[in-house]
Amino acid sequence: MDLTAPESPRGRGSESISGREELLGAAGLSFGYGRDLVIEDVDLSVGAGEFVALVGPNGSGKSTLVRLLLGSLEPLAGESRLFRRPPRSLSRRGRLGYVPQRPNLSSELPATVREIVAAGRLTDGRWWRPLSRIDRDEVDHAIASVGLSDLSRRPVNALSGGQQQRAFIARAFASEPSLLVLDEPIAGVDAASQRLFRDSLVHLIREHGAGVLLVSHELSAVADDVDRVIVLKRRVLFDGRPADLAAQGVGSLGVHAEDLPIWLEQLA
Protein backbone atom coordinates (compact mmCIF):
# COMPACT_ATOMS: atom_id res chain seq x y z
CA MET A 1 0.00 0.00 0.00
CA ASP A 2 1.30 3.41 -0.94
CA LEU A 3 0.90 5.95 1.81
CA THR A 4 2.49 8.70 -0.24
CA ALA A 5 -0.10 8.53 -3.00
CA PRO A 6 -1.65 11.94 -3.69
CA GLU A 7 -5.10 12.33 -2.21
CA SER A 8 -8.11 13.54 -4.02
CA PRO A 9 -9.65 16.25 -1.87
CA ARG A 10 -13.19 15.18 -2.62
CA GLY A 11 -13.16 11.47 -3.08
CA ARG A 12 -16.71 10.63 -2.12
CA GLY A 13 -18.42 7.27 -2.15
CA SER A 14 -15.97 5.80 -4.59
CA GLU A 15 -14.86 2.20 -4.42
CA SER A 16 -11.58 3.41 -3.03
CA ILE A 17 -9.74 6.59 -2.43
CA SER A 18 -6.49 7.13 -4.26
CA GLY A 19 -6.36 3.45 -5.02
CA ARG A 20 -6.56 2.53 -1.35
CA GLU A 21 -8.54 -0.47 -0.31
CA GLU A 22 -11.90 0.71 0.99
CA LEU A 23 -12.61 -0.40 4.56
CA LEU A 24 -15.76 1.54 5.32
CA GLY A 25 -18.11 3.23 2.91
CA ALA A 26 -21.57 4.62 2.33
CA ALA A 27 -23.55 5.48 -0.76
CA GLY A 28 -26.74 7.51 -0.69
CA LEU A 29 -27.28 6.62 2.94
CA SER A 30 -30.44 8.04 4.54
CA PHE A 31 -32.07 7.41 7.87
CA GLY A 32 -34.86 9.02 9.84
CA TYR A 33 -37.69 8.64 12.26
CA GLY A 34 -41.09 9.15 10.61
CA ARG A 35 -40.78 11.85 7.97
CA ASP A 36 -37.78 13.58 9.54
CA LEU A 37 -34.47 12.56 8.06
CA VAL A 38 -31.58 12.49 10.50
CA ILE A 39 -29.13 11.39 7.82
CA GLU A 40 -29.69 12.38 4.21
CA ASP A 41 -27.94 11.01 1.14
CA VAL A 42 -24.55 10.51 2.73
CA ASP A 43 -21.64 9.23 0.66
CA LEU A 44 -18.32 8.59 2.30
CA SER A 45 -15.37 6.30 2.24
CA VAL A 46 -12.53 5.42 4.57
CA GLY A 47 -9.60 3.64 3.00
CA ALA A 48 -6.69 1.68 4.42
CA GLY A 49 -4.05 3.89 5.98
CA GLU A 50 -6.40 6.86 6.13
CA PHE A 51 -7.21 8.99 9.15
CA VAL A 52 -10.63 10.57 8.74
CA ALA A 53 -12.26 12.88 11.27
CA LEU A 54 -16.06 13.16 11.31
CA VAL A 55 -17.21 16.42 12.86
CA GLY A 56 -20.43 18.35 13.12
CA PRO A 57 -22.63 20.21 15.57
CA ASN A 58 -24.47 18.38 18.34
CA GLY A 59 -27.43 16.50 16.93
CA SER A 60 -26.00 16.51 13.41
CA GLY A 61 -26.36 12.75 13.21
CA LYS A 62 -22.75 11.69 13.76
CA SER A 63 -23.50 8.80 16.11
CA THR A 64 -26.47 7.71 14.00
CA LEU A 65 -24.21 7.66 10.96
CA VAL A 66 -21.66 5.54 12.81
CA ARG A 67 -24.34 3.06 13.80
CA LEU A 68 -25.60 2.89 10.21
CA LEU A 69 -22.08 2.32 8.92
CA LEU A 70 -21.55 -0.54 11.37
CA GLY A 71 -24.93 -2.15 10.73
CA SER A 72 -26.45 -1.49 14.18
CA LEU A 73 -29.18 0.48 12.39
CA GLU A 74 -30.89 -0.35 9.09
CA PRO A 75 -30.91 2.59 6.63
CA LEU A 76 -34.10 3.88 4.99
CA ALA A 77 -32.27 4.23 1.72
CA GLY A 78 -28.79 3.69 0.37
CA GLU A 79 -26.24 1.25 1.63
CA SER A 80 -23.22 1.05 3.84
CA ARG A 81 -20.23 -1.18 3.30
CA LEU A 82 -17.96 -2.64 5.92
CA PHE A 83 -14.91 -4.27 4.40
CA ARG A 84 -16.77 -3.87 1.06
CA ARG A 85 -19.75 -5.89 2.18
CA PRO A 86 -23.13 -5.09 3.73
CA PRO A 87 -22.33 -4.90 7.46
CA ARG A 88 -25.14 -7.22 8.49
CA SER A 89 -23.91 -9.99 6.21
CA LEU A 90 -20.61 -10.18 8.04
CA SER A 91 -20.45 -12.73 10.78
CA ARG A 92 -16.72 -12.28 11.08
CA ARG A 93 -15.90 -8.65 11.45
CA GLY A 94 -12.33 -9.10 10.40
CA ARG A 95 -10.35 -6.73 12.47
CA LEU A 96 -12.80 -4.06 13.40
CA GLY A 97 -12.11 -1.94 16.45
CA TYR A 98 -15.04 0.05 17.79
CA VAL A 99 -15.30 2.49 20.67
CA PRO A 100 -18.96 3.34 21.28
CA GLN A 101 -19.94 6.76 22.54
CA ARG A 102 -21.09 5.79 26.00
CA PRO A 103 -20.37 2.21 26.86
CA ASN A 104 -23.09 1.18 29.28
CA LEU A 105 -21.35 -0.66 32.04
CA SER A 106 -23.31 -1.24 35.20
CA SER A 107 -21.62 0.19 38.24
CA GLU A 108 -22.19 -2.93 40.38
CA LEU A 109 -20.36 -5.21 38.00
CA PRO A 110 -16.91 -6.16 39.19
CA ALA A 111 -14.99 -6.62 35.92
CA THR A 112 -11.31 -5.87 35.62
CA VAL A 113 -9.74 -3.68 32.95
CA ARG A 114 -8.17 -6.86 31.60
CA GLU A 115 -11.50 -8.64 31.30
CA ILE A 116 -13.04 -5.71 29.42
CA VAL A 117 -10.05 -5.39 27.08
CA ALA A 118 -9.94 -9.16 26.49
CA ALA A 119 -13.42 -8.92 24.94
CA GLY A 120 -11.66 -7.12 22.07
CA ARG A 121 -10.21 -10.49 21.07
CA LEU A 122 -13.72 -11.77 20.29
CA THR A 123 -13.88 -9.89 16.98
CA ASP A 124 -11.88 -12.47 15.06
CA GLY A 125 -15.01 -14.61 14.80
CA ARG A 126 -13.70 -17.26 17.14
CA TRP A 127 -15.67 -16.11 20.15
CA TRP A 128 -16.02 -19.57 21.65
CA ARG A 129 -12.27 -20.13 21.94
CA PRO A 130 -10.38 -19.65 25.19
CA LEU A 131 -7.70 -16.95 25.22
CA SER A 132 -4.43 -18.10 23.68
CA ARG A 133 -1.00 -16.84 24.60
CA ILE A 134 -1.07 -14.55 21.57
CA ASP A 135 -4.42 -13.18 22.73
CA ARG A 136 -3.00 -12.47 26.17
CA ASP A 137 0.00 -10.67 24.71
CA GLU A 138 -2.23 -8.53 22.52
CA VAL A 139 -4.41 -7.68 25.50
CA ASP A 140 -1.37 -6.64 27.55
CA HIS A 141 -0.08 -4.62 24.64
CA ALA A 142 -3.40 -2.82 24.16
CA ILE A 143 -3.60 -2.01 27.88
CA ALA A 144 -0.06 -0.64 27.83
CA SER A 145 -0.82 1.50 24.79
CA VAL A 146 -3.42 3.46 26.76
CA GLY A 147 -1.23 3.62 29.87
CA LEU A 148 -3.37 1.40 32.09
CA SER A 149 -0.87 -1.41 32.77
CA ASP A 150 -0.68 -0.58 36.48
CA LEU A 151 -4.45 -0.71 36.77
CA SER A 152 -5.12 -3.76 34.60
CA ARG A 153 -6.31 -5.94 37.49
CA ARG A 154 -8.46 -3.21 39.03
CA PRO A 155 -12.24 -3.35 38.68
CA VAL A 156 -13.32 -0.92 35.97
CA ASN A 157 -16.04 0.51 38.18
CA ALA A 158 -13.38 1.70 40.63
CA LEU A 159 -11.68 3.83 37.96
CA SER A 160 -12.32 7.42 36.94
CA GLY A 161 -14.42 8.20 33.88
CA GLY A 162 -11.36 9.02 31.79
CA GLN A 163 -9.62 5.79 32.84
CA GLN A 164 -12.74 3.78 31.99
CA GLN A 165 -12.81 5.42 28.58
CA ARG A 166 -9.18 4.40 28.05
CA ALA A 167 -10.11 0.80 28.89
CA PHE A 168 -12.74 0.86 26.13
CA ILE A 169 -10.21 2.33 23.70
CA ALA A 170 -7.83 -0.50 24.65
CA ARG A 171 -10.61 -3.02 23.97
CA ALA A 172 -10.77 -1.66 20.40
CA PHE A 173 -6.96 -1.74 20.05
CA ALA A 174 -6.93 -5.36 21.26
CA SER A 175 -8.74 -6.40 18.08
CA GLU A 176 -5.57 -5.45 16.14
CA PRO A 177 -7.93 -3.41 14.02
CA SER A 178 -7.44 -2.77 10.35
CA LEU A 179 -10.39 -0.42 10.74
CA LEU A 180 -10.96 1.61 13.86
CA VAL A 181 -14.20 3.50 14.45
CA LEU A 182 -14.25 5.76 17.47
CA ASP A 183 -17.27 7.75 18.61
CA GLU A 184 -16.19 10.58 20.94
CA PRO A 185 -13.46 8.44 22.50
CA ILE A 186 -11.45 11.08 24.30
CA ALA A 187 -14.15 13.10 25.99
CA GLY A 188 -12.94 13.52 29.56
CA VAL A 189 -9.51 11.99 28.96
CA ASP A 190 -6.57 13.97 30.30
CA ALA A 191 -3.97 15.56 28.04
CA ALA A 192 -1.19 13.03 28.75
CA SER A 193 -3.50 10.14 27.89
CA GLN A 194 -4.67 11.94 24.77
CA ARG A 195 -1.06 12.02 23.59
CA LEU A 196 -0.70 8.29 24.26
CA PHE A 197 -3.95 7.73 22.40
CA ARG A 198 -2.70 9.83 19.46
CA ASP A 199 0.58 7.91 19.33
CA SER A 200 -1.29 4.57 19.29
CA LEU A 201 -3.58 5.75 16.49
CA VAL A 202 -0.69 7.02 14.37
CA HIS A 203 1.20 3.78 15.00
CA LEU A 204 -1.80 1.74 13.80
CA ILE A 205 -2.15 3.86 10.67
CA ARG A 206 1.53 4.15 9.74
CA GLU A 207 2.79 0.71 10.75
CA HIS A 208 -0.25 -1.43 10.13
CA GLY A 209 -2.03 0.53 7.40
CA ALA A 210 -5.22 0.74 9.46
CA GLY A 211 -8.02 3.10 8.52
CA VAL A 212 -9.48 5.30 11.24
CA LEU A 213 -12.81 7.09 11.47
CA LEU A 214 -12.77 9.37 14.49
CA VAL A 215 -15.86 11.22 15.67
CA SER A 216 -14.71 13.81 18.11
CA HIS A 217 -15.00 17.31 19.44
CA GLU A 218 -11.55 17.22 20.95
CA LEU A 219 -9.30 16.90 17.97
CA SER A 220 -6.41 19.07 19.04
CA ALA A 221 -4.35 16.02 20.01
CA VAL A 222 -4.62 14.59 16.50
CA ALA A 223 -5.09 17.75 14.41
CA ASP A 224 -1.78 17.40 12.59
CA ASP A 225 -2.38 13.76 11.72
CA VAL A 226 -5.84 13.89 10.15
CA ASP A 227 -5.87 13.22 6.40
CA ARG A 228 -9.44 14.15 5.77
CA VAL A 229 -12.28 15.95 7.52
CA ILE A 230 -15.93 15.20 6.93
CA VAL A 231 -18.30 17.87 8.20
CA LEU A 232 -21.75 16.44 8.79
CA LYS A 233 -24.99 18.22 9.45
CA ARG A 234 -27.55 15.68 8.33
CA ARG A 235 -25.82 15.80 4.95
CA VAL A 236 -22.10 15.86 4.20
CA LEU A 237 -21.20 19.57 3.98
CA PHE A 238 -17.52 19.06 3.39
CA ASP A 239 -15.25 16.14 2.70
CA GLY A 240 -11.64 16.93 2.06
CA ARG A 241 -8.29 17.92 3.46
CA PRO A 242 -8.20 20.16 6.53
CA ALA A 243 -6.15 22.72 4.59
CA ASP A 244 -8.85 22.95 1.93
CA LEU A 245 -11.47 23.47 4.60
CA ALA A 246 -9.35 26.24 6.07
CA ALA A 247 -9.01 27.84 2.64
CA GLN A 248 -12.72 27.62 2.05
CA GLY A 249 -13.59 28.87 5.52
CA VAL A 250 -15.80 27.05 8.00
CA GLY A 251 -18.35 29.86 7.86
CA SER A 252 -19.15 29.09 4.23
CA LEU A 253 -20.62 25.72 5.27
CA GLY A 254 -23.48 27.24 7.20
CA VAL A 255 -22.22 25.75 10.46
CA HIS A 256 -21.41 27.87 13.47
CA ALA A 257 -17.72 27.76 14.15
CA GLU A 258 -18.37 27.11 17.84
CA ASP A 259 -20.21 23.92 16.94
CA LEU A 260 -17.06 22.48 15.48
CA PRO A 261 -13.88 21.29 17.13
CA ILE A 262 -11.58 24.04 18.32
CA TRP A 263 -8.80 23.17 15.92
CA LEU A 264 -11.11 23.86 12.98
CA GLU A 265 -11.58 27.39 14.30
CA GLN A 266 -7.84 27.73 14.44
CA LEU A 267 -7.64 26.73 10.78
CA ALA A 268 -10.07 29.42 9.75
Add this chain to the structure above:
Amino acid sequence: MIVADLVLPFPFELGFMQRALVACVAVGAFAPAIGVFLVQKRLSLIGDGIGHVAFAGVGAGLLAGLAPLWTALAFAVAGSLGIEWFRARRRTSGDVALAIVFYSGIALGVVLISLGGGLSADVFAYLFGAPLTVRPTEVRSIVALGLGILLTVVALRRALFSVVTDEEWSQVAGVPVGALNLLLAVLTAVAVVAAMQVVGILLVAAMMVLPVAAAQMIARSFKGSLTISVAIGIGASIAGLAVSRMAGSAPSGTIVLVAAGVFVVVAVASRTVRRIRGTVEADV
Protein backbone atom coordinates in the same frame (compact mmCIF):
# COMPACT_ATOMS: atom_id res chain seq x y z
CA MET B 1 -21.59 -42.93 43.87
CA ILE B 2 -24.66 -40.82 44.29
CA VAL B 3 -27.10 -43.62 44.77
CA ALA B 4 -25.13 -45.63 47.30
CA ASP B 5 -25.13 -44.36 50.86
CA LEU B 6 -21.94 -42.62 51.85
CA VAL B 7 -20.37 -42.47 55.25
CA LEU B 8 -20.96 -38.88 56.24
CA PRO B 9 -21.31 -37.32 59.67
CA PHE B 10 -24.54 -35.98 61.12
CA PRO B 11 -26.72 -34.41 59.73
CA PHE B 12 -25.93 -36.15 56.46
CA GLU B 13 -25.58 -39.73 57.72
CA LEU B 14 -28.84 -40.94 56.19
CA GLY B 15 -29.39 -41.87 52.54
CA PHE B 16 -32.27 -39.47 51.95
CA MET B 17 -30.25 -36.58 53.42
CA GLN B 18 -27.33 -37.45 51.16
CA ARG B 19 -29.52 -37.46 48.07
CA ALA B 20 -31.02 -34.13 49.12
CA LEU B 21 -27.50 -32.82 49.71
CA VAL B 22 -26.27 -33.76 46.26
CA ALA B 23 -29.38 -32.34 44.57
CA CYS B 24 -29.27 -29.06 46.50
CA VAL B 25 -25.51 -28.64 46.01
CA ALA B 26 -25.99 -29.17 42.27
CA VAL B 27 -28.61 -26.42 42.17
CA GLY B 28 -26.43 -24.24 44.40
CA ALA B 29 -23.65 -24.58 41.84
CA PHE B 30 -25.41 -24.19 38.49
CA ALA B 31 -28.10 -21.65 39.39
CA PRO B 32 -25.63 -18.85 40.31
CA ALA B 33 -23.49 -19.71 37.27
CA ILE B 34 -26.44 -18.71 35.06
CA GLY B 35 -27.55 -16.03 37.49
CA VAL B 36 -24.31 -14.04 37.12
CA PHE B 37 -25.33 -13.27 33.54
CA LEU B 38 -29.04 -12.81 34.27
CA VAL B 39 -28.38 -10.29 37.06
CA GLN B 40 -26.20 -8.33 34.67
CA LYS B 41 -29.03 -8.29 32.12
CA ARG B 42 -31.34 -6.95 34.86
CA LEU B 43 -33.41 -10.13 34.70
CA SER B 44 -32.95 -11.09 38.35
CA LEU B 45 -36.54 -12.23 38.68
CA ILE B 46 -36.58 -14.36 35.56
CA GLY B 47 -36.12 -17.59 37.50
CA ASP B 48 -39.35 -16.95 39.36
CA GLY B 49 -41.10 -15.78 36.19
CA ILE B 50 -40.11 -18.88 34.27
CA GLY B 51 -40.94 -21.01 37.27
CA HIS B 52 -44.50 -19.77 37.22
CA VAL B 53 -44.83 -20.42 33.50
CA ALA B 54 -43.49 -23.91 34.11
CA PHE B 55 -46.09 -24.25 36.85
CA ALA B 56 -48.77 -23.54 34.22
CA GLY B 57 -47.09 -26.21 32.12
CA VAL B 58 -47.49 -28.69 34.98
CA GLY B 59 -51.18 -27.81 35.13
CA ALA B 60 -51.54 -28.30 31.39
CA GLY B 61 -49.78 -31.65 31.58
CA LEU B 62 -51.98 -32.89 34.42
CA LEU B 63 -55.10 -31.71 32.59
CA ALA B 64 -54.10 -33.24 29.26
CA GLY B 65 -52.82 -36.45 30.83
CA LEU B 66 -49.27 -35.85 29.56
CA ALA B 67 -46.06 -36.08 31.56
CA PRO B 68 -45.92 -32.79 33.49
CA LEU B 69 -42.13 -32.59 33.13
CA TRP B 70 -42.32 -32.19 29.37
CA THR B 71 -45.26 -29.82 29.26
CA ALA B 72 -43.55 -27.75 31.96
CA LEU B 73 -40.36 -27.66 29.89
CA ALA B 74 -42.25 -26.64 26.74
CA PHE B 75 -44.05 -23.85 28.60
CA ALA B 76 -40.86 -22.66 30.30
CA VAL B 77 -38.82 -22.52 27.11
CA ALA B 78 -41.63 -20.67 25.34
CA GLY B 79 -41.97 -18.22 28.24
CA SER B 80 -38.23 -17.66 28.43
CA LEU B 81 -37.94 -16.98 24.70
CA GLY B 82 -40.97 -14.67 24.99
CA ILE B 83 -39.28 -12.62 27.71
CA GLU B 84 -36.10 -12.41 25.64
CA TRP B 85 -38.09 -11.35 22.57
CA PHE B 86 -39.80 -8.61 24.58
CA ARG B 87 -36.53 -7.43 26.06
CA ALA B 88 -34.68 -7.35 22.75
CA ARG B 89 -37.46 -5.47 20.94
CA ARG B 90 -38.44 -2.95 23.52
CA ARG B 91 -34.95 -2.19 24.72
CA THR B 92 -36.23 -1.83 28.26
CA SER B 93 -35.00 -3.47 31.40
CA GLY B 94 -37.48 -6.23 30.79
CA ASP B 95 -39.19 -6.05 34.17
CA VAL B 96 -42.63 -5.34 32.69
CA ALA B 97 -42.20 -8.25 30.30
CA LEU B 98 -41.24 -10.37 33.29
CA ALA B 99 -44.24 -9.24 35.31
CA ILE B 100 -46.64 -10.06 32.45
CA VAL B 101 -45.18 -13.53 32.05
CA PHE B 102 -44.96 -14.07 35.80
CA TYR B 103 -48.60 -13.24 36.59
CA SER B 104 -50.20 -14.80 33.55
CA GLY B 105 -48.10 -17.90 34.18
CA ILE B 106 -49.18 -18.44 37.75
CA ALA B 107 -52.80 -17.54 36.98
CA LEU B 108 -52.88 -19.99 34.09
CA GLY B 109 -51.28 -22.62 36.31
CA VAL B 110 -53.87 -22.21 39.04
CA VAL B 111 -56.74 -22.27 36.55
CA LEU B 112 -55.45 -25.34 34.71
CA ILE B 113 -54.74 -27.23 37.93
CA SER B 114 -58.15 -26.39 39.40
CA LEU B 115 -59.75 -27.65 36.19
CA GLY B 116 -57.64 -30.77 36.40
CA GLY B 117 -58.75 -31.73 39.88
CA GLY B 118 -57.53 -29.19 42.38
CA LEU B 119 -54.34 -28.24 44.14
CA SER B 120 -52.57 -31.19 45.67
CA ALA B 121 -49.45 -31.73 47.72
CA ASP B 122 -47.66 -32.59 44.48
CA VAL B 123 -48.28 -29.12 43.15
CA PHE B 124 -47.14 -27.59 46.42
CA ALA B 125 -43.87 -29.51 46.00
CA TYR B 126 -43.25 -27.88 42.63
CA LEU B 127 -43.37 -24.47 44.26
CA PHE B 128 -41.42 -25.06 47.43
CA GLY B 129 -39.72 -28.33 46.73
CA ALA B 130 -39.36 -31.63 48.56
CA PRO B 131 -35.63 -32.36 48.48
CA LEU B 132 -35.93 -35.02 51.20
CA THR B 133 -38.00 -37.28 48.95
CA VAL B 134 -35.68 -37.06 45.95
CA ARG B 135 -35.25 -40.35 44.11
CA PRO B 136 -31.80 -41.54 43.01
CA THR B 137 -32.72 -41.17 39.31
CA GLU B 138 -33.70 -37.58 39.90
CA VAL B 139 -30.41 -36.92 41.65
CA ARG B 140 -28.53 -38.33 38.70
CA SER B 141 -30.41 -36.27 36.16
CA ILE B 142 -30.04 -33.02 38.08
CA VAL B 143 -26.30 -33.59 38.54
CA ALA B 144 -25.86 -34.36 34.84
CA LEU B 145 -27.85 -31.30 33.91
CA GLY B 146 -25.94 -29.13 36.35
CA LEU B 147 -22.63 -30.26 34.90
CA GLY B 148 -23.92 -29.54 31.40
CA ILE B 149 -24.94 -26.01 32.36
CA LEU B 150 -21.67 -25.32 34.20
CA LEU B 151 -19.56 -26.55 31.29
CA THR B 152 -21.56 -24.49 28.78
CA VAL B 153 -21.28 -21.35 30.88
CA VAL B 154 -17.57 -21.81 31.55
CA ALA B 155 -16.84 -22.54 27.89
CA LEU B 156 -18.79 -19.54 26.61
CA ARG B 157 -18.12 -17.17 29.51
CA ARG B 158 -16.08 -14.64 27.53
CA ALA B 159 -18.70 -14.22 24.83
CA LEU B 160 -21.59 -14.27 27.34
CA PHE B 161 -19.77 -11.71 29.47
CA SER B 162 -19.40 -9.45 26.45
CA VAL B 163 -23.03 -9.83 25.45
CA VAL B 164 -24.51 -9.10 28.87
CA THR B 165 -22.19 -6.18 29.63
CA ASP B 166 -22.19 -4.39 26.26
CA GLU B 167 -24.74 -5.74 23.83
CA GLU B 168 -24.32 -3.10 21.12
CA TRP B 169 -20.55 -3.39 21.08
CA SER B 170 -20.78 -7.19 20.94
CA GLN B 171 -23.11 -6.97 17.97
CA VAL B 172 -20.68 -4.73 16.13
CA ALA B 173 -17.81 -7.02 17.11
CA GLY B 174 -19.54 -9.91 15.35
CA VAL B 175 -20.41 -11.91 18.48
CA PRO B 176 -23.69 -13.77 17.81
CA VAL B 177 -25.62 -11.73 20.35
CA GLY B 178 -29.07 -13.03 19.41
CA ALA B 179 -28.04 -16.67 19.54
CA LEU B 180 -26.24 -16.30 22.87
CA ASN B 181 -29.21 -14.47 24.41
CA LEU B 182 -31.48 -17.28 23.26
CA LEU B 183 -29.07 -19.86 24.61
CA LEU B 184 -29.10 -18.13 27.99
CA ALA B 185 -32.92 -18.03 27.90
CA VAL B 186 -33.15 -21.74 27.10
CA LEU B 187 -30.54 -22.67 29.72
CA THR B 188 -32.56 -20.72 32.29
CA ALA B 189 -35.76 -22.53 31.35
CA VAL B 190 -34.13 -25.95 31.42
CA ALA B 191 -32.45 -25.22 34.76
CA VAL B 192 -35.69 -24.06 36.36
CA VAL B 193 -37.76 -26.99 35.15
CA ALA B 194 -35.18 -29.58 36.08
CA ALA B 195 -34.66 -28.10 39.51
CA MET B 196 -38.28 -27.40 40.33
CA GLN B 197 -39.16 -31.10 40.42
CA VAL B 198 -36.50 -31.69 42.99
CA VAL B 199 -35.99 -28.57 45.04
CA GLY B 200 -38.89 -26.34 43.92
CA ILE B 201 -39.10 -23.07 42.05
CA LEU B 202 -38.28 -21.03 45.15
CA LEU B 203 -34.83 -22.50 45.65
CA VAL B 204 -33.65 -22.42 42.06
CA ALA B 205 -34.97 -18.91 41.42
CA ALA B 206 -33.42 -17.55 44.63
CA MET B 207 -30.12 -19.29 43.95
CA MET B 208 -29.90 -17.47 40.62
CA VAL B 209 -29.79 -14.14 42.42
CA LEU B 210 -28.85 -14.14 46.12
CA PRO B 211 -25.34 -15.67 45.84
CA VAL B 212 -24.63 -13.40 42.85
CA ALA B 213 -25.71 -10.28 44.71
CA ALA B 214 -23.43 -11.20 47.62
CA ALA B 215 -20.51 -12.15 45.36
CA GLN B 216 -20.67 -8.88 43.40
CA MET B 217 -19.99 -6.95 46.58
CA ILE B 218 -16.73 -8.74 47.34
CA ALA B 219 -15.42 -9.85 43.96
CA ARG B 220 -12.96 -7.62 42.13
CA SER B 221 -13.33 -9.31 38.75
CA PHE B 222 -16.02 -10.99 36.69
CA LYS B 223 -14.28 -14.33 36.99
CA GLY B 224 -14.16 -13.77 40.74
CA SER B 225 -17.86 -13.02 40.98
CA LEU B 226 -18.65 -16.19 39.00
CA THR B 227 -16.47 -18.34 41.27
CA ILE B 228 -17.53 -16.72 44.52
CA SER B 229 -21.24 -16.87 43.71
CA VAL B 230 -20.99 -20.60 42.93
CA ALA B 231 -19.07 -21.10 46.19
CA ILE B 232 -21.73 -19.21 48.15
CA GLY B 233 -24.46 -21.22 46.42
CA ILE B 234 -22.82 -24.51 47.37
CA GLY B 235 -22.04 -23.36 50.90
CA ALA B 236 -25.57 -22.11 51.52
CA SER B 237 -27.01 -25.39 50.24
CA ILE B 238 -24.91 -27.48 52.64
CA ALA B 239 -25.43 -25.20 55.61
CA GLY B 240 -29.13 -24.68 54.92
CA LEU B 241 -29.82 -28.37 54.60
CA ALA B 242 -27.96 -29.08 57.84
CA VAL B 243 -29.89 -26.40 59.69
CA SER B 244 -33.20 -27.65 58.31
CA ARG B 245 -32.45 -31.17 59.58
CA MET B 246 -31.62 -29.91 63.06
CA ALA B 247 -34.45 -27.39 63.24
CA GLY B 248 -36.94 -29.59 61.43
CA SER B 249 -37.67 -26.72 59.03
CA ALA B 250 -38.49 -26.82 55.31
CA PRO B 251 -35.18 -27.49 53.50
CA SER B 252 -35.59 -25.22 50.47
CA GLY B 253 -36.81 -22.29 52.51
CA THR B 254 -33.98 -22.75 55.01
CA ILE B 255 -31.33 -22.82 52.27
CA VAL B 256 -32.73 -19.62 50.73
CA LEU B 257 -32.73 -17.94 54.14
CA VAL B 258 -29.10 -18.95 54.68
CA ALA B 259 -28.21 -17.46 51.28
CA ALA B 260 -30.09 -14.29 52.18
CA GLY B 261 -28.20 -14.24 55.50
CA VAL B 262 -24.89 -14.50 53.63
CA PHE B 263 -25.93 -11.52 51.54
CA VAL B 264 -26.72 -9.43 54.63
CA VAL B 265 -23.45 -10.38 56.35
CA VAL B 266 -21.42 -9.60 53.22
CA ALA B 267 -23.25 -6.28 52.74
CA VAL B 268 -22.56 -5.18 56.32
CA ALA B 269 -18.98 -6.47 56.32
CA SER B 270 -17.99 -4.92 53.00
CA ARG B 271 -19.48 -1.61 54.09
CA THR B 272 -17.50 -1.73 57.31
CA VAL B 273 -14.29 -2.65 55.50
CA ARG B 274 -14.79 0.18 53.05
CA ARG B 275 -15.40 2.61 55.89
CA ILE B 276 -12.25 1.48 57.72
CA ARG B 277 -10.21 1.72 54.52
CA GLY B 278 -11.68 5.14 53.88
CA THR B 279 -10.58 6.33 57.33
CA VAL B 280 -7.10 4.85 56.86
CA GLU B 281 -6.72 6.52 53.49
CA ALA B 282 -7.97 9.79 54.91
CA ASP B 283 -5.33 9.56 57.67
CA VAL B 284 -2.48 8.98 55.22
